Amino acid sequence: MLLESPPRNATGRPPLDVPAKLDEDAFRAFFERHHAELARFAWMLIGERTAAEDIAADAMLAVWRQWDQARRARSQIAYARGIVANLAKARIRAAVRERRRNTLFWQRPDAAVEGPDTAAVLDVRAALDRLPLRRRACVVLRHSLELSERETADALGISVGTVKSQTSKGLAELRRLLGEPGEGPARAAIRNGVGP
Template identity: 35%
Template sequence: MIVNHEEFRAYVVSRGAALLRVANQLTGNPCDAEDLLQAALAKTYLAWDRIKDPSSLDSYVRRAMVNINISWWRRRKIEEYPSDELPDVVVQYDHRHRYDELEQALDRLPLRQRTAIVLRYYEDMSEPEIARTLGISVGTVKSSVSRGMAKLRGDLVVRAAAGEHVN
């Protein structure tokens, strides 16, 4: 394995922030996002000499992140258990946290819907690009994005109706 360390380093420096945003959207947790990106970059480093087209690097890393995240999700143990009683929750709203509310709503989506929305609207990928990246059909991408967006809209409307401030 012959890896040009400077090329790899330059790639990570130039694309790291954008890839970290994708990882954060996939995991919903900044610490997990850093771990996910690091694991995906490690896989990319090992495959560096086999990746012939530099324009496909982002796709390779994103696909690695999706696969790793799915593997981690499958291994995760249930840490929360249902309860008959809901605790009283005091929610204070600060207008600066609209972005946080959107991220929380994204976190509540099923994995495929969240992934498709992140790739479509955060990474500005086309539906065929998403389909290739995730290994699914374009129709599945369209329905995943559509259903996910409907759930996001519904989530924000329900939260607003419950008295939480959502702008």
Template identity: 55%
Template sequence: MRDDAFRAYFERHHASLSRLAYLMTGEPSAADDLAADALTEVWRHWDRVQAAADPVAYGHGIVMNLARNWIRRRSRERIFTFGLAGRGHEGSDVPAVLDVRGALRKLPHRRRACVVLRYAFDLSEREVAATLGISVGAVKSSTSRGAKQLAELLGGSVSRIDGWEAAR
């Protein structure tokens, strides 16, 4: 019974978890790994997941935490590998091609998480708050600021982020 319930959860939500991880990291291989790691955690805590008010939000929360840790680790690796500590702003001399993925990577984690969950996953403010463990007010603020920053990075209006499928 437990195996069947988890298998159904896996089949229903694996693609969504992978897509969320991809939008947070911008890396296809990392997204698959993070989704697999998240599903492993879901399995380990299956009783808690099933008891949660929103089992899908529970899984999304795990992905968000794993993605945040992946991004932090990756940033530290880059600083160490390229000796960027103490230098000027990274990439300031190189013109960048701005696309949704690149622009998303420039948003602070909470803003990125709120924008992705609200626009790409069409979650309500209350659902985003539950997923991230923050208040609805924080979701509203972070989403608004993140959407504005994303629009500025894209050199246009927020409507340019409507093509989320194209981002993958």
């Protein structure tokens, strides 16, 4: 009985640019070394463990499909982190759009529009959630994952100068939000019973 070779696309390659056997072993090693780190990074960006696992899995699938390109990148992990950051950004934007649709759906036409129900900022996680995505990503990569400015720039596809600026602004905003224990504006707002 003859075994059929896998289907090929117009370029003669297997569909989805599936890597050859040697590349498969290299990718498997990459996956085992970095999947958990990518899941933690995604969690730091979006704050939801299940969604973070999904993002990490989707990012690894994207890396697998683009393994030739990822392999040629200056840093494979930076390449993968960039994919995670983009997927997290897309997920956050989709969630914001969904919330807006739900709010509009449940709003009574004559009801006054109130501001969003913001949670009190009691810890670093909640404060991080308030930062813009790029700023949050810079702070997380630099200070949680302890990447260099260059590695952070490569992961996010931005310049080193932008990393420095966004990290500095992000840390300043975190300091403002958290302040001294019991003294920050968010905590004062909580104490006074109003949202930050």
